[in-house]
Amino acid sequence: MDEIYFFAPTKIYFRRNGIENYLPLVKNYGKKVLIVSGKNFIYKSGLFEKIKNIFEKEKIDFSIFSNVKPEPDVENVEEGTEFCEKENCDLIVAIGGGSALDVGKCIALRVKNQGNLRDYFGEANLKNQPLPIIAVPTTCGTGSEVTRYAVIIDEKEKTKKTVASEKIIPVLAILDPDVLDFLPPKLIGATGMDAFSHSVESYLATTSDYMSKLFAIESLKLLYENLKRAVEGDKQAKEKIFLASTFAGYAINRTGTIIVHGIGYSLTIKYGIHHGTANALFLPYILEFMKENKYEKEIEELENIICRTSELKNFIIKLGLPIKLREIGAKQQDIEELVELSIKGCERAMKRMKFNLTKQDFYRIINHAY
Ligand SMILES: [Fe+2]
Numbered sequence: 001m002d003e004i005y006f007f008a009p010t011k012i013y014f015r016r017n018g019i020e021n022y023l024p025l026v027k028n029y030g031k032k033v034l035i036v037s038g039k040n041f042i043y044k045s046g047l048f049e050k051i052k053n054i055f056e057k058e059k060i061d062f063s064i065f066s067n068v069k070p071e072p073d074v075e076n077v078e079e080g081t082e083f084c085e086k087e088n089c090d091l092i093v094a095i096g097g098g099s100a101l102d103v104g105k106c107i108a109l110r111v112k113n114q115g116n117l118r119d120y121f122g123e124a125n126l127k128n129q130p131l132p133i134i135a136v137p138t139t140c141g142t143g144s145e146v147t148r149y150a151v152i153i154d155e156k157e158k159t160k161k162t163v164a165s166e167k168i169i170p171v172l173a174i175l176d177p178d179v180l181d182f183l184p185p186k187l188i189g190a191t192g193m194d195a196f197s198h199s200v201e202s203y204l205a206t207t208s209d210y211m212s213k214l215f216a217i218e219s220l221k222l223l224y225e226n227l228k229r230a231v232e233g234d235k236q237a238k239e240k241i242f243l244a245s246t247f248a249g250y251a252i253n254r255t256g257t258i259i260v261h262g263i264g265y266s267l268t269i270k271y272g273i274h275h276g277t278a279n280a281l282f283l284p285y286i287l288e289f290m291k292e293n294k295y296e297k298e299i300e301e302l303e304n305i306i307c308r309t310s311e312l313k314n315f316i317i318k319l320g321l322p323i324k325l326r327e328i329g330a331k332q333q334d335i336e337e338l339v340e341l342s343i344k345g346c347e348r349a350m351k352r353m354k355f356n357l358t359k360q361d362f363y364r365i366i367n368h369a370y
Helices: 018-028 047-057 074-086 098-112 177-182 185-204 210-231 235-255 259-271 275-292 296-305 309-318 332-345 359-369
Strands: 011-014 032-038 061-068 091-096 133-137 149-154 159-164 172-175
Touching (some): 011 018, 018 047, 018 091, 018 133, 018 177, 032 047, 032 074, 032 098, 047 091, 061 074, 074 149, 091 098, 098 149, 159 259, 159 332, 177 235, 185 235, 185 259, 185 275, 185 296, 210 235, 210 296, 210 309, 259 275, 259 359, 275 296
Parallel strands (some): 011 172, 032 091, 133 172
Antiparallel strands (some): 149 159
């Protein structure tokens, strides 16, 4: 058997009412909390009120940085870092989707390590241990609550970049499925498809091993069986996809993602398309391409777990997500730029592929999706 590596230091609590029950634990990790979140969901959902009450009751001092952008960039992280320093916070409670969790991780890193976030892209060489990070995900896709990654837009280079370090893995994650009650169906589908992509890509990555596949397979089974029902509002199905997204997080924590994410980034950079929606749109075309190019055996294994690649589009359509570039308003003349952005987005991913895609390959996939 091939070598296995597994490192999962996050203490996980998964239950309804989990926030009331487990958020008080944050006092074990520091003196003053910085809540890191976006500016809408936390207030509209009533989550902020709930958290404020818990912190007041437990006499936990806190500040809030609720300025995380939907697609955060380096500047956004640096702004949060300054705020954290000004407020003298010594632990991070990141609440939200992948953006809030990843910005929380980067603030934790930057407060303790000099320079600029750009100095830490790639495998980050961190002199100092970041602040403790507590993750409270409110979407069912990111998996960031258990991973060593934070993905941030480098606005200078017009691409998404990853900070990778085991030192930014959250110490504690509270998975409270109640939060999904406030998530619009479209975002359940989109973030669920992000998790779906994580598991598919992890399974196909050359870095996968027995344990990462275990998580990828279980996550795919849960997602394939439950995602549509979750989008329709079924509470038990939502619980299952919430768990599936964490399982997918364990899978990519070992392997990283491959070209679905790398190509998907192009739509987020060019049109601001939601990350999960972008991945879902390209996924069927990329799997078709890979099946014809050196991945026949692996794709067949995946088809035995989920469905035939040709049926995948139908599954995605039923979630209310687009599966053609035209549907999101892309123009034929944009394809050249999407190819360039995809090549840039796939730089890291290419190391986990059996072969290097040529520019022509990117054209083929993107044209096909058009
Ligand atoms: Fe993702």
